[in-house]
Amino acid sequence: MKYMDRLPTVISCCFCCFLRAGTVMIAMFSFIVGLIFAPNVNNTKGFWDLEQFLSYYSSVTEMVLQVILGAISIMLCIVSMMLIIGSCCNMPMLIEVYQWGACIYSIVVSLLFLVLAFMCFFIHSDCFVAGWVLCGLIVCNIGLTIYFVIVANSLRMSLVYLATTDILNL
Template sequence: MKWMDKLPTVISCCFCCFLRAGTVMIAVFSFIIGILFAPNVSHSHGFWDLNPVLSNYSSMTEMTAQMTLGIASIMLCVVSVLLLIGACCNIPILIEIYQWGAIVYSGTVILMFLILSIFCFFVHTNCYLAGGVLCIMILCYVLLTAYFVIVTNSLRLSVQFLSSSNLVI
């Protein structure tokens, strides 16, 4: 039995729509989030303008953080497309690839935000508000990723069950 099989399951997404429709919405939402933070796609500075936090230390640190977030965002876009294909075509392995991709993306973003919040709290003493906002964003990322993984896992388990049983639908 896999580790993902032990997660709790739900019967609907957001208490209002079927698992497949909810999984498609999750795929679209994840793709949009990945596109927003991918480099050179959204022409706003957003997370790419880290000068107020890291300007006193090194441009190499800033470039490393930007490239890490950019690569993770591109990876999120790819696994979101795989989730969309897996949900529409009943392919459980693609759904599982998305689950692991979402966990890796969330872990990467949480690590970057944690590093930036440590800079805000302990290095620059005048940006406690930014550090607090980053901590709240970390909490939101953890909760959102956990919910997305639970919903997609429920669809994956139901697809596996229906494909292995002799039920006629």
């Protein structure tokens, strides 16, 4: 039995639109989030700039975190495109690839933000607010990812169900 089949299902996205339209909106949102953080892969100044509170002690840590964040953001852009294709072309396998990719993205970004929050709390004495903001971002990231995976899974399961029923064979 697949792990994603055990997730709860919803009948609409955001209580107002159909699953397919909601899944496309989720894919576009995920793609934009991936684009925002992707410039960090080549260590150029993008949306996420760590120089303000990490450059004093650990420039190597800063570089590694930016490269990891950039690489995982590129992966999010790729799986978001797969979600758009999968939801528009009725391909449940591509939707499942997005689900696993979104889970991996959320885990990696949460770990990166947790490292940064610990550095804010324990290494730098003047950035407690940044540490708490990072903790809040971790909670938001995990919550959104859970909801996005549940919506995408609901569409995937409905596509699998429709493909196995005799409704399409009339």
